[in-house]
Amino acid sequence: MPRPSATFTVWSSAWLAGAAAPDDVLDALAPWAQAHDVQAVDEDTAALTSLSAPGTPVSSLAFLLATLRRTSARGARLVLPVPGDVRGLPGPGAFSREATAAGEGVLFADAGLGVVPTAVADGVLRWTVYPVGDPGPPPEYVALTQAERDLREQVRQSASVLTSLGVARHRPGVREEIAAALRARPASLWPAGMPGQALRVLQHADEVEAILAAAQVDEPGGALSASAAEARREALRPIDTAVRVARRAAVAEAVRVLAASPLV
Numbered sequence: 001m002p003r004p005s006a007t008f009t010v011w012s013s014a015w016l017a018g019a020a021a022p023d024d025v026l027d028a029l030a031p032w033a034q035a036h037d038v039q040a041v042d043e044d045t046a047a048l049t050s051l052s053a054p055g056t057p058v059s060s061l062a063f064l065l066a067t068l069r070r071t072s073a074r075g076a077r078l079v080l081p082v083p084g085d086v087r088g089l090p091g092p093g094a095f096s097r098e099a100t101a102a103g104e105g106v107l108f109a110d111a112g113l114g115v116v117p118t119a120v121a122d123g124v125l126r127w128t129v130y131p132v133g134d135p136g137p138p139p140e141y142v143a144l145t146q147a148e149r150d151l152r153e154q155v156r157q158s159a160s161v162l163t164s165l166g167v168a169r170h171r172p173g174v175r176e177e178i179a180a181a182l183r184a185r186p187a188s189l190w191p192a193g194m195p196g197q198a199l200r201v202l203q204h205a206d207e208v209e210a211i212l213a214a215a216q217v218d219e220p221g222g223a224l225s226a227s228a229a230e231a232r233r234e235a236l237r238p239i240d241t242a243v244r245v246a247r248r249a250a251v252a253e254a255v256r257v258l259a260a261s262p263l264v
Contacts (some may be wrong), residue, residue, distance in 0.1 A: 003119045004032040004125060005104040006202070007188060008249060009078040010254045012106070015065065016073055017259040022065050024191070029061065031186035034123035038064045041094055041130045049113070051129055064115070064127060073111035074103045075259055078251040080244040088248065092115070095130035109135035112262055122176050138254070147242075147249035148201050150225050154242040155208055195257045201250040205243045212236060212243070 011028045014020040029036055037058035039045035046053035049067045068103050068181045079088040081100040089096045090107065095114035099105030105116040190199065215236060 003078075003080065003104045003247070004186075005080075005106050005115075006251050007032065007116070008127075009076040009106050009119075009251050010067070010194070010258070011191060012068065012091065013071075014258040016068065016075060019193065019258045019261060020191050022062065025065060026061055028189040028191075031189065032117075033119070033125035036061050036125050036127065037120075038127045038129065039127055039264055045129060045131050048131065049129055058126070061127065063156070064129065067129070068108060068111060068113070069145060071108075071111035071113065073108040073113070075108075075110075075255055077107040077109060077255075078104075079107055080248055082240075085241060085244075090132050090136035090203045091134045093130070093132065095132050098128070098130065107132065107135070141252075142205055142245055142249045143166040144197055144201060144249045144253045147246040148197070148204070151201070151208065151239075151242045151246045154239040155211075157238070190254070190260055193258055193261055194254055198250040198254045198257075201246050205246045205250070208239065209243050213237060 007028055008025075011020060014021060015025050038051055038061060039058050040049055040051040040053055043053045045051070046056075049071070051063060051067060052059040077088060079099050080103060081087070081096070082103060083100060086096065086100060087101060088107070090109070095105065095107070095116065098116045099114065102116050102118055105114055107114045109132070112135075114130045114132045115127050116130065117125050117127050152240050188202070192206040215232075
């Protein structure tokens with residue numbers, strides 16, 4: 001479902017550009033957890049960032065924002081890596097490894113920092129800060145219009161493939177499952193000036209991801225054979241990739257637009 005890293009990427013970039021206040025960033029992240037804390041991955045990073053080291057009382061998001069300002073961060077990049085597709089990550093290292101494990105992260109390349117959110121307790125989201133010595137190659141550019149078109153095409157193709165495999169049969173209540181999943185997602189708050197197309201693509205990505213989740217649920221008593229389950233995974237893999245590409249493109253476009261139109 002929607003990623004807290006996407007929210008933080010857009011809002012922190014807007015704040016760094018002067019298009020949002022610090023409290024706006026904190027308010028936007030509130031729906032994701034009752035409490036947010038921040039910790040450096042190790043003592044060296046803690047000394048570099050003035051954030052809490054492991055084993056000491058945790059810092060707050062306000063301290064993380066202060067660190068970003070102090071390290072001259074200019075903007076953020078959303079990463080949504082999975083094993084086999086690590087586009088957007090820097091070179092090998094702790095940040096790349098943990099972002100891949102979490103499926104998300106925020107890279108502040110010019111500040112040499114990366115942040116990964118993980119749930120550490122019920123209602124508590126921890127943002128762990130990692131040093132990033134080499135930001136790696138420039139991020140892949142995908143035009144938002146192209147990403148939106150590709151997402152729609154992958155939905156169409158995957159539906160056809162699943163139907164031909166016989167694993168997209170009607171399941172009573174599936175529409176209700178999808179609607180419930182969408183209602184359960186945290187309410188995403190976005191800055192004023194957020195481009196309309198980016199909002200539309202993010203919403204569509206949420207909807208497609210909910211459909212994807214429903215498509216992977218077997219009917220009661222109708223467990224798939226190993227070969228059929230593998231065929232289903234192969235059919236759904238391209239649409240999962242298209243969802244991640246669309247989200248990255250939408251967030252990148254939002255960052256670009258907001259950075260170009262500061263309030264001050």
